[in-house]
């Protein structure tokens with residue numbers, strides 16, 4: 001396509017299979033001229049799908065469990081050995097043990113919850129802290145994480161991930177402040193429409209919820225490719241004054257109170 005990211009180097013977390021949002025982001029970044037490292041949890045690597053993406057985009061794969069300090073250190077050290085400093089990072093990581101084990105929100109297991117918060121939210125702090133200490137991101141670099149509107153409004157089936165996303169968005173603001181002051185590094189979250197992926201499909205009632213969101217959004221649901229385009233714009237120099245924001249990428253869902261398409265489902269009240 002173009003060369004919006006020509007000369008830029010990055011790290012992309014979270015490409016599990018071709019449905020992953022991170023997979024699409026990697027493909028689009030490659031098309032726009034970027035070079036990057038692909039990373040995921042060692043256990044996810046064993047599934048092997050990411051090798052095809054690495055081949056297609058000429059990328060190296062470096063495993064990293066985002067909940068392990070030593071893994072994060074190793075990843076950033078290796079990225080710096082390869083590139084010097086990086087220009088962009090995509091954090092597209094999420095996992096809820098309580099959802100996996102079908103625990104209701106009113107009956108959470110706290111060992112599971114610790115793990116969920118660690119992997120899905122504190123991992124962003126761990127990533128930013130490691131980069132900050134090692135001075136691993138170029139001035140005006142851009143870090144993007146993916147989040148969901150359940151951080152602001154209640155979607156009961158989203159369970160403890162709502163709390164994880166609230167923390168993720170808070171870390172984005174708090175670390176975004178410090179990294180902005182020191183290095184002009186930008187940190188933002190993109191709040192994406194429900195999207196059919198492995199993580200997304202783990203949420204119960206997901207399919208009917210996708211249909212509901214589609215009807216509630218003036219533009220319809222944003223798909224993974226559109227999300228990838230938005231990530232590219234956030235990694236580019238065209239958005240260099242945007243930081244510490246939660247950016248809704250949802251076809252207008254977040255500001256729609258009710259839509260005619262949804263009202264029709266309930267029939268006329270007249």
Ligand SMILES: NC(=O)c1ccc[n+]([C@@H]2O[C@H](COP(=O)([O-])OP(=O)(O)OC[C@H]3O[C@@H](n4cnc5c(N)ncnc54)[C@H](O)[C@@H]3O)[C@@H](O)[C@H]2O)c1
Nearest residue numbers: 014016020021041044066093094146194195197198199200
């Ligand atoms: N799919 C949706 O509806 C939707 C909507 C809004 C936001 N998001 C967010 O988008 C991001 C990407 O998810 P996705 O929907 O592409 O699903 P996905 O399942 O393809 O991606 C989730 C990734 O997290 C990785 N991961 C889990 N535990 C890890 C660990 N300990 N260390 C390193 N990586 C680990 C998985 O291996 C996987 O690659 C997540 O943060 C998710 O919450 C998804």
